[in-house]
Amino acid sequence: MHRRCTLALLLALALAAALAADGPVNCGDKAARPSPAWVKNAVIYEVFTRSFSAEGSFREVEKALPRLKELGVTVVWLMPIHRTGALNRKGHLGSPYATQDYYSIDPMYGAAADLKSLVRAAHGLGMRVVVDIVANHTGWDCVMMDKNPAYYTRKDGQIIAPVPDWTDVADLDYDNPELRAYMTEMLKYWVRDFDIDGYRCDVANMIPLDFWENARVELEKIKPELLMLAEGDWPQDHLKAFDLTYSWRFYEAMIDAVNRGRDAAWLRQVFEDEQAMFPKGALIMRFNDNHDKYRAVHLFGDEAALMTAALTATIPGVPMLYNGQEVGDPVPSNDPALFEKYDILWYNNVGRMKRFQDFYAGLLALRRGSRALREGSIAFLDAGPTVFAFQRKAEGEAVVVLANLTNRKLSAAVPVAAGEEYRQVFPAGGTKAVKAGAPVELGPFEFVVFGK
Numbered sequence: 001m002h003r004r005c006t007l008a009l010l011l012a013l014a015l016a017a018a019l020a021a022d023g024p025v026n027c028g029d030k031a032a033r034p035s036p037a038w039v040k041n042a043v044i045y046e047v048f049t050r051s052f053s054a055e056g057s058f059r060e061v062e063k064a065l066p067r068l069k070e071l072g073v074t075v076v077w078l079m080p081i082h083r084t085g086a087l088n089r090k091g092h093l094g095s096p097y098a099t100q101d102y103y104s105i106d107p108m109y110g111a112a113a114d115l116k117s118l119v120r121a122a123h124g125l126g127m128r129v130v131v132d133i134v135a136n137h138t139g140w141d142c143v144m145m146d147k148n149p150a151y152y153t154r155k156d157g158q159i160i161a162p163v164p165d166w167t168d169v170a171d172l173d174y175d176n177p178e179l180r181a182y183m184t185e186m187l188k189y190w191v192r193d194f195d196i197d198g199y200r201c202d203v204a205n206m207i208p209l210d211f212w213e214n215a216r217v218e219l220e221k222i223k224p225e226l227l228m229l230a231e232g233d234w235p236q237d238h239l240k241a242f243d244l245t246y247s248w249r250f251y252e253a254m255i256d257a258v259n260r261g262r263d264a265a266w267l268r269q270v271f272e273d274e275q276a277m278f279p280k281g282a283l284i285m286r287f288n289d290n291h292d293k294y295r296a297v298h299l300f301g302d303e304a305a306l307m308t309a310a311l312t313a314t315i316p317g318v319p320m321l322y323n324g325q326e327v328g329d330p331v332p333s334n335d336p337a338l339f340e341k342y343d344i345l346w347y348n349n350v351g352r353m354k355r356f357q358d359f360y361a362g363l364l365a366l367r368r369g370s371r372a373l374r375e376g377s378i379a380f381l382d383a384g385p386t387v388f389a390f391q392r393k394a395e396g397e398a399v400v401v402l403a404n405l406t407n408r409k410l411s412a413a414v415p416v417a418a419g420e421e422y423r424q425v426f427p428a429g430g431t432k433a434v435k436a437g438a439p440v441e442l443g444p445f446e447f448v449v450f451g452k
Contacts, residue, residue, distance in 0.1 A: 024277070027235035032279035035243040036225040038074065038128065040283060041374055043313075043364055044229075044320040045073040048291055049081070049109050050096070051331075051343050052323060058114040062121050069125045071326060071357075072364025075227065076122055077200050079291060080132045081105055081115065085139015088168045091339025096132075097202060098139035098168045102186045112194075119195050128197035130227055131190060135183055136206045137162050137169040144182075145170070151179040162206060174208050184215045191222050198227030204242070205232035212241035229285065238282040244318060247284045249274055254288060254311065257388070257405045258304045258445075264388040264405060268380050271315065286312035287320040291338065297328050302352075303445035306359055307403050310447040311388070313367050314401050316378055321360070328356040359427070366426045366449060372397045383412040387442065399425070400434050400450040404442040411439040422450035 045068055053060035061076070068076065080096040083104040089095070096106075105112055119129045138144060144151050145159075152159040153171040162171040172179060190196050198219075204212060212228070219226055229244040230237045237245050253270040256262035274284070288308040289296035296305040305328070313319040323329070324344035331342045347353065367373045376394030383389035387410070388403040400422050404410060414434045416422065424430040426449040432440055434450045442448070 024234045025236045026277050027239065027279040027282075028276050030239060030279045032238040032282040033240055033243070034281075035283060036227075038225070039227050039243050039318070042075045042128075042227075042318050043072050043367070044075045044077055044285065044318060045071075046077045046079065046290060046320060046322045048079045048096075048323045050093070050341055051337070054343055056108055056341065056343075058110040058118045062114075062118040065118075065121055065125055065127065069127060071361055072368055073127065073321070075128045075130060075197075077130045077229075077320075078132060080134055080202075081109060082134075083107070085141045085168065087139060087141035089139070089339070090168050093340055094139075095168055095338045097134050097338070098137075099134050100139045100141055101143045102138075102183075103189065116194055123195070128227065130198040130200055130229065131196050132202060133187065133199045134202040135172070135187075135211075136203045137166070137171050139168065140170050142170070148178070148182070151176055151182070162203075174211055180211055180214075183211070184218055187215055188218055188222060191219055191226065195223075197223070198229070198243075200229040200231065201242075202231050204230035204237065205234050209234075209236065209241060212237075216241050235278045235282065238279045244283050244285045247274070247286050247312075247317060250284075250315075251287060254308045255299065258300050258308065263385045264383075265385065267388050267405075275316075284317040285320050286315065286317040287322070288312055289322040289325045290320070291322060295329060295331065296325065297330055301445075302328060303407075306356070307405075307445045307447040309360070310363055310449075311403055313363050314373050314392070314399075314449065315390070316375075319364075319367070326357055326360040327353040362426060362428055370397065370399060370451075371395060372399050381415055383414045383440075384410065386410065387412045389414060398422075398452060401448075402434075402440060402442060402450075403447045404445055407444045409441065409443055411441055413437075413439050420452075422452055425449050425451040 047061055049058060049061055050056045080099065082102060083100040083106050084094040084096055085098040085100040086094065089098060105115060122129045151172055153173040154160065159170050161167055161169055174180060216228055228242045230242040231246055233246050233248045249270050253267050257267055288305065293299065296309065300308055327346055329344045330348060331337065331345060372392040372394040376392040379391045381389040381391055383402060386406045388405055391398060391400050400414065402412060416434055416436055418436045421433060421435040424432040432448055434440055
C-alpha cells in the first residue's frame with residue numbers, strides 16, 4: 001500500500017479491512033494450502049524499479065540479476081509496473097500504487113519487450129519474478145473510470161477513496177461481478193503473456209477473500225506452481241488463496257525490543273501467538289525493511305538493522321530484502337520516497353557497503369546450506385531476559401541462534417545439555433562457542449549462529 005507510517009493510518013486501514021471482511025480468524029486447527037518447494041525455500045527481493053538505478057528501468061534490474069542470485073535471492077518482486085495516475089497524484093511522480101491502466105507498463109521502466117526480457121533472464125538463472133498488483137483501488141484517471149464507472153465504490157453518489165488519507169486513489173467495488181471478472185482476466189493476462197510467477201497482492205485484506213480464492217483457481221490453470229503473497233496477516237488467507245502473508249506482528253515486536261526495551265520473552269510470545277493462530281504449515285514472510293516503512297538502518301541503527309535482518313532469515317518463515325537493503329542504503333523508504341525519485345546510494349560508503357554485503361551474503365549462504373534454518377523445528381532457549389535465543393533442528397542437524405537485543409555488552413548462559421558443544425558458524429571466522437556452564441560474551445546487538 002502507500003505507507004504504514006502513522007497510528008491514524010493503521011487505524012483507518014484496520015477499519016477499512018473490517019468493513020471488507022470479518023477480520024482475522026484463528027485457524028490453528030487447520031492446515032495451510034500446500035505450496036511449491038521453491039516458495040518454501042525462497043529468499044525474496046523487493047525491487048522499486050524507479051529508485052533501483054539512476055535510469056530506473058527494467059534493463060537495469062535485469063543487469064543486476066546475476067548479483068542478486070549470487071547474494072542468495074531466488075524471487076524478484078517488482079513493485080507496481082503499470083502507468084501511474086496523474087490526477088490528484090502526490091508529489092512530482094505519484095505513487096506506483098495509483099494505477100492508471102492495468103494493461104500498461106510505465107514507460108519510465110521500459111516496454112513490454114523489456115519486461116519479458118527481464119523475466120526470461122531471471123528464469124534462465126533459476127529465479128522467479130512476481131509482480132505487485134494493486135487490485136483494491138486505482139488512480140483517479142484510470143482508464144476504467146470513464147469506461148466502467150460502475151466498478152467504483154460510491155457514497156452519496158460520489159466515487160470515494162478507500163481510506164481518507166489516500167486522496168490519490170479511488171476505491172473499487174467488489175460487489176460488482178463484472179469488476180471481479182475484469183480483474184481476474186487481467187491477472188491471467190500477465191501470467192499468460194509475460195510468464196510471471198505470481199503476485200504480491202497489495203492490501204489484500206481490503207478485498208473479499210473469495211475473490212482471491214477464485215482468481216487463484218483460474219491462475220493455476222495457466223501456471224500451477226505460482227506464488228500468491230498477501231500484504232496482510234490474516235490466518236484464513238493461507239487456507240485456499242495465498243502461500244505467504246506478512247509478519248507484521250513480529251516486525252512490530254522487533255521494533256518494541258530494539259527501540260522500546262521489550263525483552264526476549266515478548267518476542268517469543270508474539271512468535272508463539274502467531275504460530276498458534278495460523279494454519280499448520282503456513283508460510284510467513286519475514287522482513288525488517290520494506291517500502292511502507294523507514295529504512296531499517298534509520299529505524300534500528302546499523303547494528304540492530306543487521307541483527308533484526310538476521311532474525312528474519314533464521315526464524316521459521318521466508319525472508320525478504322528491500323531495494324538496496326544489502327548495502328545499508330540510508331535513503332528513507334517512507335514519504336516522500338514513493339512519490340519522488342530517490343535513487344539507492346549504492347556507493348555511499350564503500351567500506352560500510354562491503355560490510356553489509358558480506359553480512360547478507362554470508363547469512364543467506366548459511367540459510368541456503370542449512371536445512372535446520374530453512375525448515376527445521378524451533379525450540380526457544382532461556383539465555384537471559386535480553387537475549388533472544390533458540391535452537392533449530394532437522395534430520396541430525398542442529399543450530400543455536402543468539403541475538404543481543406540491547407546496545408550494551410552482556411554475558412549469556414545458554415542452556416544446552418552437558419557434553420554438547422556448538423561452535424560459531426556465523427559470522428564466519430568467529431571463535432565463540434556454546435557449551436553447558438560456559439557463558440557467551442555478546443557485543444551490542446550482536447547476532448551469532450552456532451553449529452555442531
